Amino acid sequence: MSEGRAIPEATVARLAVYLRVLGGLAGSGLGTISSEALASAAGVNSAKLRKDLSYLGSFGTRGVGYEVEVLQERISTALGVSEHRAVVLVGVGNLGLALAGYGGFRNRGFDIAGLFDSDARRIGQRIAEVLVRPMSDLPAVVRRESVSIGVIATPAEAAQAVCDQLVAAGVTSVLNFAPAVLVVPENVDVRKVDLAVELQILSFHEQRKSAGLKVVL
Amino acid sequence: MSEGRAIPEATVARLAVYLRVLGGLAGSGLGTISSEALASAAGVNSAKLRKDLSYLGSFGTRGVGYEVEVLQERISTALGVSEHRAVVLVGVGNLGLALAGYGGFRNRGFDIAGLFDSDARRIGQRIAEVLVRPMSDLPAVVRRESVSIGVIATPAEAAQAVCDQLVAAGVTSVLNFAPAVLVVPENVDVRKVDLAVELQILSFHEQRKSAGLKVVL
DNA sequence: TAGATTGTTAATCGATTAACAATC
DNA sequence: TAGATTGTTAATCGATTAACAATC
Numbered sequence: 001m002s003e004g005r006a007i008p009e010a011t012v013a014r015l016a017v018y019l020r021v022l023g024g025l026a027g028s029g030l031g032t033i034s035s036e037a038l039a040s041a042a043g044v045n046s047a048k049l050r051k052d053l054s055y056l057g058s059f060g061t062r063g064v065g066y067e068v069e070v071l072q073e074r075i076s077t078a079l080g081v082s083e084h085r086a087v088v089l090v091g092v093g094n095l096g097l098a099l100a101g102y103g104g105f106r107n108r109g110f111d112i113a114g115l116f117d118s119d120a121r122r123i124g125q126r127i128a129e130v131l132v133r134p135m136s137d138l139p140a141v142v143r144r145e146s147v148s149i150g151v152i153a154t155p156a157e158a159a160q161a162v163c164d165q166l167v168a169a170g171v172t173s174v175l176n177f178a179p180a181v182l183v184v185p186e187n188v189d190v191r192k193v194d195l196a197v198e199l200q201i202l203s204f205h206e207q208r209k210s211a212g213l214k215v216v217l
Numbered sequence: 218m219s220e221g222r223a224i225p226e227a228t229v230a231r232l233a234v235y236l237r238v239l240g241g242l243a244g245s246g247l248g249t250i251s252s253e254a255l256a257s258a259a260g261v262n263s264a265k266l267r268k269d270l271s272y273l274g275s276f277g278t279r280g281v282g283y284e285v286e287v288l289q290e291r292i293s294t295a296l297g298v299s300e301h302r303a304v305v306l307v308g309v310g311n312l313g314l315a316l317a318g319y320g321g322f323r324n325r326g327f328d329i330a331g332l333f334d335s336d337a338r339r340i341g342q343r344i345a346e347v348l349v350r351p352m353s354d355l356p357a358v359v360r361r362e363s364v365s366i367g368v369i370a371t372p373a374e375a376a377q378a379v380c381d382q383l384v385a386a387g388v389t390s391v392l393n394f395a396p397a398v399l400v401v402p403e404n405v406d407v408r409k410v411d412l413a414v415e416l417q418i419l420s421f422h423e424q425r426k427s428a429g430l431k432v433v434l
Numbered sequence: 435t436a437g438a439t440t441g442t443t444a445a446t447c448g449a450t451t452a453a454c455a456a457t458c
Numbered sequence: 459t460a461g462a463t464t465g466t467t468a469a470t471c472g473a474t475t476a477a478c479a480a481t482c
Contacts, residue, residue, distance in 0.1 A: 010473065012421050016414040020396065034439065043398045046439095047475055054441060062440040063482040079417055080424040087416070094315035099412060101311060108413055110420070148423050151416070173423040175416055179237065181260050189426070191419045193410065195316060196325055197233045199304070199368070199392055200296055202408045203327070204229050206365055206390040207297040209406070227449065251463065263463095264451055271465060279464040280458040440481080447474070457464080 007078065011052045016108075017042050018049070019075045022068060023107075034065035081109035086145045088171070090162050091154035092117040092125075092132055095177055099153055100127045113145035114138070118158070135165060142169040149173045156180040163190075224295065228269045233325075234259050235266070236292045239285060240324075251282035298326035303362045305388070307379050308371035309334040309342075309349055312394055316370055317344045330362035331355070335375070352382060359386040366390045373397040380407075 007015075021041045025033070039049040053060070056074045060066045076082050087110050089096055099105070100115060115132045117123060125132045133141065141147065150166035152159055152174060159178035166174060173189045176182055182190050224232075238258045242250070252270070256263040270277070273291045277283045293299050304327050306313055316322070317332060332349045334340060342349045350358065358364065367383040369376055369391060376395035383391060390406045393399055399407050 007421075008473065009418065012418050013414055016417045017398070017411070021398065036439080041398065045475075047477090048473090050439095050441065051474080058441055060440050061482060062480070063438045065439070079421055081417075083424075085420055085423075094311050094318060098311035098315055102412060105413055105416065108417060110413075110416060148427070149416070149419060172426065173419050175419050181234070181238065181258065189419065189422050191415060193412070193415050194234070195319060195410070196322055196327075197230055198408060198410050199322065199327060199366070200233045200298075200325060201226065201229050202366060202390050202392050202406065203302055204224075204296055205406050206302075207300075209389065210365070225449065253463080262451075264453090265449090267463095267465065268450080275465055277464050278458060279456070280462045282463070438482085441479095443476105443478085445474100445476085448472090450469100450471070452467105452469085454467085455465095458462085 007055045011055055012079070014042070014044060014048070014052050015056075015075050015079055018052070019072065019079070019081070022072050022075075025068065030068055032061075032065045032067055033071070035060070038066070038071075076109075079109075083109060084111055085109055085149065086111050086113040086147045087149040087151055088112070088114045088116060088138065088141060088147050088166070089151045089153060090116045090135070090138075090166070091152060091158070091178075092119075092122050092127065093153065093155075096153035097127060099151060099177075100130065113147050114141040135162075138165055139169040142166075142171060147171060149175065151175045151177070152182075153177045224272045228272055229296070231259070231261060231265070231269050232273075232292050232296055235269070236289065236296070236298070239289050239292075242285065247285055249278075249282045249284055250288070252277070254282070255288075293326075296326075300326060301328055302326055302366065303328050303330040303364045304366040304368055305329070305331045305333060305355065305358060305364050305383070306368045306370060307333040307352070307355075307383070308369060308375070308395075309336075309339050309344065310370065310372075313370035314344060316368060316394075317347065330364050331358040352379075355382055356386040359383075359388060364388060366392065368392045368394070369399075370394045 035046040035050045039046040056078050059070055089100055089112055092115055112130050115127055115130050116135050116138055117132055118135055122132045123134050148171060150171040152162055154162050156179045159180040160182055163174055163182045167184060167188055176190055176192045179194055184190055252263040252267045256266040273295050276287055306317055306329055309332055317329060329347050332344055332347050333352050333355055334349050335352055339349045340351050365388060367388040369379055371379050373396045376397040377399055380391055380399045384401060384405055393407055393409045396411055401407055
């Protein structure tokens with residue numbers, strides 16, 4: 001392969017957003033869209049959008065814009081949405097249910113190959129047509145479905161043990177929603193999403209904003 | 218006030234993590250901790266940790282480390298965890314339930330002043346002792362409890378309308394978990410967390426990793 | 435040709451990191 | 459004094475933005 005130089009992570013995140021916005025436009029019969037229009041729909045400025053797209057090559061038409069279909073195709077390919085990617089999800093509490101039910105996952109090339117929980121009452125249930133299995137089934141499912149991504153949606157206490165089992169089973173990327181810092185071998189990627197931390201960041205800005213207002217008054 | 222210069226957003230996010238790690242250490246009877254030890258527990262390098270803490274002043278002891286209690290105090294104050302901050306949460310589906318039940322929220326200075334949903338069957342229920350109310354109660358609750366932060370955990374279709382109602386009620390910061398780009402007045406802050414995008418970013422790295430391996434083999 | 439919009443360059447900004455003097 | 463560790467500097471890296479030449 002001759003292309004595919006490093007795409008910045010911030011760009012990858014935005015590409016996913018552009019793709020969704022384009023999806024929303026799908027029914028509109030719009031054949032072409034300018035960087036200005038797409039950027040404002042995605043909530044970024046047009047320079048950033050063009051810079052982001054430039055990592056995928058140059059396939060717009062000056063004076064006109066981008067063909068919506070070509071744009072979708074390019075972004076999908078770059079993100080690997082076209083390739084069917086199997087994930088396992090461990091922890092079928094409220095958050096796990098929210099994730100499993102999240103329609104978006106399937107549309108984006110993710111396939112939930114298995115749901116796992118340690119609670120015997122959950123095991124055997126079907127959620128969005130996927131069976132909830134005991135953790136003992138994990139290695140077999142990971143092997144059979146060539147799963148490389150695991151999602152952890154357990155309580156904090158269980159997270160490290162679950163992570164160890166995922167890694168032992170052969171998973172090489174972990175998305176961690178539990179409020180715990182995970183230790184993994186260096187060939188394994190962990191991405192952490194902490195709902196409380198997100199709220200804290202927002203709150204911090206809010207605090208500065210109201211402090212700022214006080215000064216102005 | 219004489220201090221409080223700009224703390225980078227990336228630093229704010231990490232400070233929240235340090236605070237949690239310190240909380241986990243609480244029972245251990247450890248009086249003091251070095252930047253090296255805390256950094257490795259938090260999964261960052263020690264230079265970054267010290268740089269982060271330096272925004273809060275200099276209160277460590279060279280050759281020794283930081284007093285755990287002082288450290289907690291400083292970080293809490295900087296993040297505003299000490300001040301009691303009221304939030305409203307709209308959308309009591311699986312994700313909303315997960316957020317409402319998330320013990321972490323209360324511990325970090327957030328108080329759920331109200332849960333809101335449009336589904337009549339949900340209204341009147343209590344979740345973690347908080348009553349689920351109809352959207353028509355929103356303005357009164359926001360006013361009465363001086364709420365400045367709203368959390369949206371509705372389906373994408375409802376998100377913009379809910380956001381408009383939050384803003385109209387007086388909310389000035391919005392944490393958006395719905396997979397939709399929200400339009401707000403410029404005095405309002407929006408922070409977006411997209412669970413599918415997080416997975417996509419991870420998947421992208423995974424893709425490069427396996428591509429890289431192929432090249433090596 | 436005139437108008438519009440891309441693709442890219444260069445300037446700027448912010449965040450990370452290594453290194454080390456200060457100091458307990 | 460010797461050893462350890464902080465706090466800060468300066469170098470580096472990466473991401474954002476404005477501006478504009480290229481070109482439809």
